[in-house]
Amino acid sequence: MLALPELQSRFYDGLVFGVEAEDSLIDCLVESGDEGRRRIAAYRRSVFGNLVGALAATYPVLTKIVGLPFFREMARAYVRAHPSSSGDLNEYGGEFAGFIASWPHARGLGYLPDVARLEWRVQKVYYAGEAVVDLSALAGCSPQDYGALRFGVAPAVARLDSPWPLADIWRVNADGYAGDMAVDFTQGARLLVLRHEGLVHVETLVEGEAVFLDALAGGDRLEAAVSSAVAADDTFDLMAALGRFVTSGILVQAWPGELP
Amino acid sequence: MHRPSAPAATLPAAAGIGLRSPHHRLVLEQPPDVGWMEVHSENFFGAGGEPLQVLEAVRARYPVSLHGVGLSLGSVGELSRRHLEKLKALVERIEPAAISEHLCWSSVYGRFLNDLLPLPYTREALDTICEHVLRAQDFLGRPILVENISSYLRFAGAEIPEWEFVAAVAKRTGCGILLDVNNIYVSARNHGFDPQTYLEAIPRDQVWEIHLAGYEEDDGLLVDAHSRPVHEPVWQLYANALARFGPVATLIEWDNDIPALETLVTEADKAERLLAATREACHARAA
Numbered sequence: 001m002l003a004l005p006e007l008q009s010r011f012y013d014g015l016v017f018g019v020e021a022e023d024s025l026i027d028c029l030v031e032s033g034d035e036g037r038r039r040i041a042a043y044r045r046s047v048f049g050n051l052v053g054a055l056a057a058t059y060p061v062l063t064k065i066v067g068l069p070f071f072r073e074m075a076r077a078y079v080r081a082h083p084s085s086s087g088d089l090n091e092y093g094g095e096f097a098g099f100i101a102s103w104p105h106a107r108g109l110g111y112l113p114d115v116a117r118l119e120w121r122v123q124k125v126y127y128a129g130e131a132v133v134d135l136s137a138l139a140g141c142s143p144q145d146y147g148a149l150r151f152g153v154a155p156a157v158a159r160l161d162s163p164w165p166l167a168d169i170w171r172v173n174a175d176g177y178a179g180d181m182a183v184d185f186t187q188g189a190r191l192l193v194l195r196h197e198g199l200v201h202v203e204t205l206v207e208g209e210a211v212f213l214d215a216l217a218g219g220d221r222l223e224a225a226v227s228s229a230v231a232a233d234d235t236f237d238l239m240a241a242l243g244r245f246v247t248s249g250i251l252v253q254a255w256p257g258e259l260p
Numbered sequence: 261m262h263r264p265s266a267p268a269a270t271l272p273a274a275a276g277i278g279l280r281s282p283h284h285r286l287v288l289e290q291p292p293d294v295g296w297m298e299v300h301s302e303n304f305f306g307a308g309g310e311p312l313q314v315l316e317a318v319r320a321r322y323p324v325s326l327h328g329v330g331l332s333l334g335s336v337g338e339l340s341r342r343h344l345e346k347l348k349a350l351v352e353r354i355e356p357a358a359i360s361e362h363l364c365w366s367s368v369y370g371r372f373l374n375d376l377l378p379l380p381y382t383r384e385a386l387d388t389i390c391e392h393v394l395r396a397q398d399f400l401g402r403p404i405l406v407e408n409i410s411s412y413l414r415f416a417g418a419e420i421p422e423w424e425f426v427a428a429v430a431k432r433t434g435c436g437i438l439l440d441v442n443n444i445y446v447s448a449r450n451h452g453f454d455p456q457t458y459l460e461a462i463p464r465d466q467v468w469e470i471h472l473a474g475y476e477e478d479d480g481l482l483v484d485a486h487s488r489p490v491h492e493p494v495w496q497l498y499a500n501a502l503a504r505f506g507p508v509a510t511l512i513e514w515d516n517d518i519p520a521l522e523t524l525v526t527e528a529d530k531a532e533r534l535l536a537a538t539r540e541a542c543h544a545r546a547a
Contacts, residue, residue: 001417004384005336008368011377030414039413042481047375054374083371087330087343088302092374127306155307198310 002028015044016080051079054089055096059119061173062112074103090127094120111164111185118166121158121193122200128156135246137254145256147223151216152253156195159214163188167204194250208236213245271296271323271357271469271509273539275531277524278327278513284314291321292525295532296357298325298511304354305346315354323357325469325511326350327438332372333392333406334365334379344399351400358469358509360405360438361396363389363426376484380415381425386432393433405468406430407438410446410475410484422447423461436468439505441498442490442513446475446482455497459504467505472498472531473513487516489527498531502538510535 002010007028014025026036052075056063063071078099084092097116100106131154141149160166168183190210192203205213208229215225229236245251274295279287281303297318304311304326318324331343351359364376379385389406397403408426420428430437439462448455472495474488490498490512502508512527 001380001382001415004334004380004382004388005368007380007415008335008365008377012368012371012373015373028415028417030416036413038479039481042412042478042483043375043377045478046483047373050374084374085370085372087328087332087340087366087372087374088305088346089330089374090302090305127309127311129307130309156309195309198313 011043014040015047016083048076048079050089051084051092052076055093058090058093058123059096059116061119061170062115064173065115065169066106066109066112070105074100074106077103090123093123096120111162111166111169114160114162114164114166115169117162118160118170118191118193118202121160122202125156125158125193125195125200128154128195131155131249131252133249133252135252135254137256141254141256147221147226148257149222150219150255150257151222151251152255153213153217154194154249154252157250158193159210159217160191160193161188161210162191165189166191167202170202192250194248196249206233206235208233209241209244212236212238212241213250216251271325273507273509273535275528275535276322276325276509276511277528278511278515279315279318280515280518281311282518283521283524284310286521288314288317292521294322294525294528296323296325296509298327298513301326301328301347301350301359302330304350312353319354319356324354325358325360325509326354326356327407328359328361329376330366330372330374331361331392331396332364332366333361333396334363334377334385334389335367335392336388337369339392339395339399344396348400358405358436358438359400359402360407360436360469362407362409363429364409376409378409378411378413378415379425381418381420381422383419386420386425386428390429390432393429393435397433397435403435405436405438407440407471408443408447409440410443410450410482412450412481412483414451421453421461423458427461427463427466430463430466435466437462437466438469438471439467439501439508440471440473441501442471442473442475442494443484445491445494445497446484449482456500459497459501462505464505467501467508470498470501470505470508470510471513472510472527485516486513489523490530495530495534499534502534503541506542507535507538 010025013021029036031039052072055075082095097113100116101113106112165183165187166189172181190205192205194201211232212225212229215228226238272295276296277294279297279299304315362376366373366375366377444455444458472490473486474490475482476485510531512524
């Protein structure tokens with residue numbers, strides 16, 4: 001009998017990798033030969049079923065776009081290349097986008113990695129913590145001090161910019177969507193992922209809004225964030241952007257001057 | 261090390277159901293008449309959002325059991341501190357009536373297979389898993405329950421039968437046993453042992469919860485699919501288990517091809533009738 005960690009390593013390799021690794025696992029079993037192989041195969045189906053199933057649950061739009069058989073092949077290759085590192089399956093799949101970008105069979109579908117990036121953000125936002133809302137500094141702030149304000153972004157918010165029309169790809173692949181599937185692939189997207197009453201929504205931003213929000217999220221003062229936004233997009237409307245981000249629960253805290 | 265002797269909180273000796281996401285909304289709108297509910301702990305490890313809100317609302321109505329699938333008690337090395345911390349935070353938030361895990365392993369050197377994998381039933385494995393059960397109980401400040409798993413293969417060189425291994429873990433750590441009657445049946449069929457022998461090796465007072473589920477047959481093996489109603493021979497074995505252990509909190513587990521909520525409740529009702537008959541038999545004996 002091998003020591004426990006050696007036996008478990010053989011089990012891992014025998015399930016995940018090819019025939020040679022399986023042979024050295026069979027040596028450790030009561031049942032040998034084909035009978036041993038049949039029993040290992042039951043575990044292989046179960047393990048890959050769990051891991052591939054977890055990926056399919058996290059990446060439903062990707063699954064829909066490429067179809068389940070193709071998705072399964074891609075996911076199985078990912079399982080072999082990227083071991084799960086947590087006992088919580090909801091944490092599995094964070095490197096899927098990068099893997100897809102390098103997987104030769106997906107090379108013709110350049111937008112797939114960004115779809116994966118979006119779906120990973122959707123998952124993160126779904127499970128993120130609740131915001132602690134405190135905008136009292138806004139009310140107590142005199143107009144000449146507005147420029148020094150800093151803002152805190154809610155935990156359940158994520159951003160993604162893409163050269164692909166991700167918002168449209170997302171919309172036409174949503175459950176229950178029955179409209180026109182045509183998407184203009186010449187258009188990129190600046191996305192905001194947010195949670196409202198437990199459900200995750202994907203919205204689009206114009207360039208000024210995106211630059212503004214990223215600057216505030218990065219800790220910039222309001223005046224610096226506005227300068228960046230205007231420099232990038234001369235149609236930027238501060239009051240509209242601030243109103244949108246406050247009412248939709250994106251900006252949830254405000255501090256006068258220095259960060260606490 | 262802290263060695264608890266009795267559960268800090270207990271599940272009612274009634275039938276419960278597993279709470280799964282397709283039923284979240286319905287369970288809150290039309291709360292079913294079941295004794296308690298069980299969830300997979302890891303599904304509520306997130307910091308916030310809808311899952312925790314649902315679980316808190318469910319907890320306001322029912323006793324809840326937190327059933328873990330990812331701690332990997334049977335791996336060599338330290339238990340994941342992060343996993344334990346998330347579990348403890350959830351325990352503090354939900355105040356569950358029971359916390360359970362599995363007598364299995366799922367990771368080696370930090371690589372996870374995220375499945376309930378069989379241990380070799382050796383003294384080394386027994387020492388490893390007992391150390392980890394004690395560590396988990398110490399960290400959580402209360403006893404846990406450990407569940408026997410289904411298995412499809414056995415390792416050569418086992419030193420004791422599985423049932424003695426299960427009993428020894430409970431004896432050495434003071435933990436409860438979550439006896440999965442379907443798993444006993446599945447493993448008995450796959451390995452050719454008598455499931456009654458298994459039941460009779462399990463100490464009477466350590467069984468604090470029972471699981472029932474439906475298996476599937478796949479390439480000549482029974483697999484623990486949690487995708488069907490409980491099969492007839494498993495109901496029979498359950499009746500034998502109740503005769504030995506008395507009325508014990510019993511869960512209907514159903515994780516794949518999840519049916520309508522009322523199907524789960526019907527299965528739970530069936531378990532409840534057997535529990536009621538056991539209670540009557542116990543009273544009659546006592547009178």
